[in-house]
Structures are given as C-alpha cells and as structure tokens.
Amino acid sequence: MREYADEAAIVAAVRAAETRTSGQIVCVLARRSCDTSAHATLYSATLALLAPWPLLAFTQLSAQHIFAVQAAVFIAALLLLNWTRLGLALTPRGQQRRQAFRAAAEQFFTLGMTRTRNRTGVLIFVSLAEHYARIVADEGLNGKITEVEWRAVIDDLVRRLREGRVTEAFVVAVGQTGELLARVAPPDGGNNDLPDRLVRID
Numbered sequence: 001m002r003e004y005a006d007e008a009a010i011v012a013a014v015r016a017a018e019t020r021t022s023g024q025i026v027c028v029l030a031r032r033s034c035d036t037s038a039h040a041t042l043y044s045a046t047l048a049l050l051a052p053w054p055l056l057a058f059t060q061l062s063a064q065h066i067f068a069v070q071a072a073v074f075i076a077a078l079l080l081l082n083w084t085r086l087g088l089a090l091t092p093r094g095q096q097r098r099q100a101f102r103a104a105a106e107q108f109f110t111l112g113m114t115r116t117r118n119r120t121g122v123l124i125f126v127s128l129a130e131h132y133a134r135i136v137a138d139e140g141l142n143g144k145i146t147e148v149e150w151r152a153v154i155d156d157l158v159r160r161l162r163e164g165r166v167t168e169a170f171v172v173a174v175g176q177t178g179e180l181l182a183r184v185a186p187p188d189g190g191n192n193d194l195p196d197r198l199v200r201i202d
Contacts, residue, residue, distance in 0.1 A: 005029055005166045005167050005170065005198060005200075006167040007197070007198040009167050009171055010027055010167060010170045010171060010174065010198045011196050011197060011198065013170070013171040013174040013175060014026075014027065014174050014196050015196050016175075016178070017174050017175060017177065017178025017179075017181070018178070018192065018196070019187070020178055020179075020181070020182040020186075020187065021120075021178060021181035021182045021185050021186060021187060022116075022117075022118055022120060022181075022185045022186065022187055022188040022190055023116075023118075023120035023121070023122060023141070023178075023181035023184075023185040024116050024120065024121050024122070024192065024193060024194045025121075025122050025123075025124065025174055025177055025178070025181075025194075026111055026113060026121065026122070026123050026124070026194050026195070026197075026199065027123075027124045027126075027170055027174065027198050027199065028104070028107050028111075028123060028124070028125045028126065028198075028199040028200075028201065029126050029128070029166070029170075029198060029199070029200050029201070030100075030103060030125070030126065030127040030128065030200075030201040031127075031128055031129060031200075031201065031202050032127065032128065032129035032130070033096075033099050033100040033102075033103040033104075033127040033129070033130060033132065033201075037082060041078065045074060047073050047074070047077045048070045048071070048073045048074035048077070049070075051066075051069055051070050051073045052066045052069070052070060055069060085129070096130045096132070097130070097132060100125075100127045100130050100132040100134070101132075101134060103125070103127065103201075104123065104125035104127075104134040104136055105136065107123060107125060107199070107201075108123045108125075108136045111123070111194070111199065112193075112194065113136070113138055113194065114138055114139075115193050115194065116138065116140070116190075116193050116194065117188075117190050117191075117193065118140045118185065118188070118190075119138040119139050119140030119141075120137075120138060120140040120141055120181065120185045121137075121138045121193075121194060122135060122136070122137045122138070122141070122177055122181065123135065123136040123137075124157075124170065124173055124174065124177065126157070126161060126166075126169070126170070128161070128166070131158060131161060131162055132158075133154050133157045133158050133161065133169075133173075134154070135150050135153060135154055135173075135177070137150070140185070141181075141184065141185070144184040144185075145180050145181075145184060149180055150180075152176075153173055153176045153177060153180075154173075156169075156172060156173065156176070157169050157170075157172070157173040160172065170198075
C-alpha cells in the first residue's frame with residue numbers, strides 16, 4: 001500500500017467541509033496501531049522449543065551447540081516477527097481491531113475532541129497496517145446520524161485505502177462527513193476549536 005498522504009489536500013477538504021457546519025473534523029493517520037510483541041514472543045519461543053528435536057534426531061551436536069541453536073532461532077524469529085509484516089499477519093484479526101479501536105479512542109480524548117461548544121467533533125481515524133478505519137463522533141451527535149450512515153462512510157474509506165489511495169480516501173470521507181454534519185449541525189458562527197491538520201502517528 002502506498003502510504004503517502006497529501007496533508008495540504010486533506011486540510012483543504014476539512015476547511016471546506018467545516019464552512020457548512022458547526023461540527024469540527026480532525027483526521028488521524030497511524031502507520032500501525034497493533035502491538036504484536038506478545039504474539040511474536042509466543043511464536044518465537046515455540047519455534048525455539050521445537051528446534052532441538054530434528055537436531056537430536058539427525059545430528060551429533062552437543063547440548064551446548066543445540067542450546068546455541070535454540071537461542072539463535074528465538075532471536076531470529078523475534079526480530080523477523082517484530083520488524084516485518086509477518087508479525088502482524090500472525091496476530092488475530094480481532095486483536096488487531098481491538099487495539100486499533102483503542103488507539104482511535106485515545107486520540108479522540110488526547111486531541112481534545114470534546115472541547116467543541118456543542119460537542120459536535122468528529123475524529124476520522126485510519127491505521128494503515130491493519131487496514132482499519134474508525135469514525136468517532138462526540139455526544140452532541142448521538143442519535144442524529146445513524147450507524148448506517150457512518151458505516152457507509154467507513155466502508156468507502158477502507159475500500160480506497162486498500163487500493164492505496166490514502167489522500168483520496170481521507171478527502172472523500174471528510175466531504176461525506178461534512179455533508180452529514182451540515183444536515184444536523186448547521187453553522188452557528190462559533191470558533192474553530194480544533195486544529196485543521198493531519199495528525200500522523202508513527
């Protein structure tokens with residue numbers, strides 16, 4: 001997946017959307033949200049435990065040499081799983097989604113999304129490695145925009161992300177979100193309480 005995102009284009013889309021509503025939109029792009037270290041350690045330890053058996057059956061290596069091979073297998077597997085996409089691929093999808101959701105919720109509060117006057121802030125969160133997208137809306141929008149409407153925006157967003165069109169995915173999602181907000185939270189002359197920028201998490 002191409003990870004380039006044109007911040008200027010995304011910011012322009014946010015500003016255009018916010019001219020039609022008192023709601024405010026913040027976009028977050030994370031390279032990766034899931035911590036794979038626990039599963040990487042488990043798989044590496046399992047491989048290290050299995051490594052001696054073929055050596056015992058087919059070689060005359062000493063116990064010291066076998067122990068050294070075990071240690072080398074553990075370290076090599078741990079590095080491979082922690083520093084490549086293989087570790088993420090071996091992490092259950094449910095855990096990936098739970099960790100990405102937690103990261104989105106943390107960003108919602110860290111970025112002060114609850115500071116808007118009418119509680120109409122909306123966070124558009126994307127985590128590239130997991131192909132995960134989430135829209136978190138503040139309580140002022142509860143019951144005004146349906147889950148079906150939000151799901152349509154997310155599905156379109158994820159589809160474009162999978163095609164590597166990161167900037168386009170954000171720009172279109174921001175535009176769609178702006179249309180929903182314009183319907184339920186028209187402009188009220190209030191201040192722009194949240195920054196118009198793309199927040200990147202590496």
